[in-house]
Amino acid sequence: MSIIIDVLTGGVRGGTSILYAALGETVSERAGVINLGTEGGMLGGALCAYIVCAETGNPWLGVLAGGVAGFILALIHGLLVVWRGANQFAVGLTILFFALGLTSLFGASYVGRSIIPFTPVKIPLLGDIPVIGPILFNQDPIVYGSYLVVPLVWFILFRTRMGLLIRTAGERSEALTVHGISPRKVRILAVAAGGFLGGVGGAHLSIAYTNTWFENMVAGRGFIAVALVIFASWSPLRVLAGAYLFGAALALGPALQARGFAINQFALHVVPFVLTLVVLAVLGRRTISAAPAELKRVFENGPPDP
Amino acid sequence: MTVTTEPPAAAPPLAPPPRRSAGERARAALPIVARWAAALLGAVVVFSALIVFKGANPLEVFPDMWLSTFGRPRSVSEIVIAMAPLILAALAVVVPARAGMSNVGGEGQVIVGAIAACGVALATDGTLPGPLVLALMMVAGVAAGAAWAGVAGVLRLGFQVNEAVSTLLLNFVALDLLLFLIYQPWRESAAGQPTTPELADAAKLPLLTGSTVHIGIVLAVLATIAVFLVLRFTRWGFRLSVVGGNAEAARRAGMPVPALLLSALLVGGALAGLAGVVEYAGVEYKLRPGFGAQIGYVGFLASWLARHRPVPVLVAAFVFAGLAVAGGSLQLDAQLPAATVNILTALILMAVLGFTQRKARRA
Numbered sequence: 105m106s107i108i109i110d111v112l113t114g115g116v117r118g119g120t121s122i123l124y125a126a127l128g129e130t131v132s133e134r135a136g137v138i139n140l141g142t143e144g145g146m147l148g149g150a151l152c153a154y155i156v157c158a159e160t161g162n163p164w165l166g167v168l169a170g171g172v173a174g175f176i177l178a179l180i181h182g183l184l185v186v187w188r189g190a191n192q193f194a195v196g197l198t199i200l201f202f203a204l205g206l207t208s209l210f211g212a213s214y215v216g217r218s219i220i221p222f223t224p225v226k227i228p229l230l231g232d233i234p235v236i237g238p239i240l241f242n243q244d245p246i247v248y249g250s251y252l253v254v255p256l257v258w259f260i261l262f263r264t265r266m267g268l269l270i271r272t273a274g275e276r277s278e279a280l281t282v283h284g285i286s287p288r289k290v291r292i293l294a295v296a297a298g299g300f301l302g303g304v305g306g307a308h309l310s311i312a313y314t315n316t317w318f319e320n321m322v323a324g325r326g327f328i329a330v331a332l333v334i335f336a337s338w339s340p341l342r343v344l345a346g347a348y349l350f351g352a353a354l355a356l357g358p359a360l361q362a363r364g365f366a367i368n369q370f371a372l373h374v375v376p377f378v379l380t381l382v383v384l385a386v387l388g389r390r391t392i393s394a395a396p397a398e399l400k401r402v403f404e405n406g407p408p409d410p
Numbered sequence: 411m412t413v414t415t416e417p418p419a420a421a422p423p424l425a426p427p428p429r430r431s432a433g434e435r436a437r438a439a440l441p442i443v444a445r446w447a448a449a450l451l452g453a454v455v456v457f458s459a460l461i462v463f464k465g466a467n468p469l470e471v472f473p474d475m476w477l478s479t480f481g482r483p484r485s486v487s488e489i490v491i492a493m494a495p496l497i498l499a500a501l502a503v504v505v506p507a508r509a510g511m512s513n514v515g516g517e518g519q520v521i522v523g524a525i526a527a528c529g530v531a532l533a534t535d536g537t538l539p540g541p542l543v544l545a546l547m548m549v550a551g552v553a554a555g556a557a558w559a560g561v562a563g564v565l566r567l568g569f570q571v572n573e574a575v576s577t578l579l580l581n582f583v584a585l586d587l588l589l590f591l592i593y594q595p596w597r598e599s600a601a602g603q604p605t606t607p608e609l610a611d612a613a614k615l616p617l618l619t620g621s622t623v624h625i626g627i628v629l630a631v632l633a634t635i636a637v638f639l640v641l642r643f644t645r646w647g648f649r650l651s652v653v654g655g656n657a658e659a660a661r662r663a664g665m666p667v668p669a670l671l672l673s674a675l676l677v678g679g680a681l682a683g684l685a686g687v688v689e690y691a692g693v694e695y696k697l698r699p700g701f702g703a704q705i706g707y708v709g710f711l712a713s714w715l716a717r718h719r720p721v722p723v724l725v726a727a728f729v730f731a732g733l734a735v736a737g738g739s740l741q742l743d744a745q746l747p748a749a750t751v752n753i754l755t756a757l758i759l760m761a762v763l764g765f766t767q768r769k770a771r772r773a
Contacts, residue, residue: 140514140578183764188763190764194710194763198763199756204749205753205755205756209460209461209746212747327581368593371586373586373589374590384571386569
């Protein structure tokens with residue numbers, strides 16, 4: 105029993121950074137733009153949050169700084185892709201390299217610096233519920249924030265005018281043009297707003313999860329987030345489930361090792377990736393038909409001719 | 411500046427592309443040259459501003475970078491050595507791109523290529539003559555890279571999973587496979603670093619006579635020429651560009667579109683697998699964590715810098731290899747982290763991707 109609680113607790117803790125990034129990516133892809141630069145946005149967010157946290161001692165300002173860093177990097181992605189018409193995959197990887205370079209330049213002096221990170225806060229009453237309590241209600245504040253952000257993103261996307269604009273930009277951008285709204289502006293803002301969430305995800309990594317800064321610490325989580333959004337067929341609620349699944353798979357290795365099972369952690373680490381591929385294959389047609397129309401164009405054409 | 415010179419029309423007979431005179435081409439190229447110059451200058455200026463912020467003087471840093479990159483024979487050899495896998499990894503993107511596909515999986519294909527090569531080396535374990543082992547490693551690496559890309563091809567054709575997504579995910583599967591192998595079954599010793607045993611000297615890629623450069627660069631250049639000729643002059647190459655231009659038209663013209671898409675991915679994967687063999691048998695000699703890191707991604711970007719044309723890939727790979735070596739000198743001379751050079755790389759790419767061509771129709 106305790107192992108299940110350990111794995112699920114670790115799943116929520118480790119999945120939160122991916123969850124934020126994947127929610128951001130959902131917003132971006134709903135507007136018709138794939139942001140592979142999410143990996144870079146998380147990296148930038150992780151470092152900025154760490155720097156601000158170390159300098160001010162206030163982790164909340166760190167979260168904000170992380171979000172802003174993610175916002176700026178995603179804004180660059182949005183401008184190049186939407187305004188300049190550059191290829192989404194190429195620009196996304198470029199943003200990753202940009203973030204890798206910037207974070208190693210500005211992060212070098214913060215390697216080994218200690219910070220006052222977020223710590224788990226047990227919620228009274230809810231935290232005492234057996235099983236669910238330790239898993240969901242004995243976590244750090246950024247995790248609690250994600251419990252609010254998931255329904256919020258869902259509500260904004262599906263129940264507000266802003267969400268309608270975003271989804272229309274991804275489905276039928278002509279409809280926006282007809283109403284005198286620039287689909288480009290909507291897309292760029294959606295990508296940048298999604299980047300903010302990705303930056304917060306990075307902040308969770310550096311100032312609530314690992315509580316250190318080291319080069320390239322995001323280690324593929326941003327790419328996982330991109331895949332996860334497709335896996336979840338662009339639904340914020342399924343993104344939640346997927347992120348915790350990834351988190352749990354990552355937590356399973358250490359949890360087994362701590363109990364003396366000699367297991368090669370990489371055999372477990374690979375599970376979520378293979379699982380995603382299998383699910384994509386099984387859902388294949390259904391996933392593609394659920395994709396925003398503008399995204400389908402990106403998928404079907406591959407790189408457009410320059 | 412189009413990838414394909416052939417018109418994507420399907421109705422036979424196919425009209426030849428319109429020829430332009432040399433003068434016309436020169437005049438058309440002038441604004442492009444100006445755009446490139448402005449874009450590159452912009453990248454350098456932004457980079458300078460960033461390093462000034464960290465207390466380095468760009469007026470000293472750039473000449474130092476230039477001198478230590480091109481002024482020393484050792485650096486020049488380093489560039490040539492680094493170019494070989496990059497060229498192959500970029501070609502691995504060029505071929506599928508011709509058919510309109512994004513191969514983001516170079517990273518994983520390079521790794522499985524190296525894993526297969528290492529597997530051959532471990533399995534033969536000195537029982538065969540070195541050159542034969544090397545040849546077998548190449549065959550295995552090429553086959554493994556192709557198979558890895560083939561998974562993405564099957565997923566795309568059979569299950570409509572987009573290849574950009576599947577190749578990206580397969581990168582992580584390959585990375586975990588690598589780590590799994592070197593942390594346990596293939597580990598040289600349980601106590602030491604997690605690496606495989608070193609490749610026997612006889613099975614390493616031979617050096618070009620009188621230099622420290624291994625023959626990988628020759629392989630890479632030959633591969634470039636081959637890809638250029640095949641894409642330009644064979645029926646397969648032509649059909650790929652028709653599929654890339656308009657898959658529906660290609661289908662109606664009776665072309666075997668699925669077979670073409672699959673074969674383009676397989677060839678791409680094979681080239682990336684070869685890059686893995688070259689990196690393993692020419693540079694690293696053992697698998698370790700972080701083996702071949704970023705060769706695939708840099709190759710992807712090099713292909714974009716070259717606008718998916720094989721011959722300019724050589725130039726793009728030279729630029730990235732030069733920047734990587736310059737990164738090392740940045741660390742020595744200006745005490746900035748070597749990865750700082752990624753900023754310059756990214757800025758150049760942003761400038762090239764976003765500003766060297768007329769605005770695309772619509773994003």
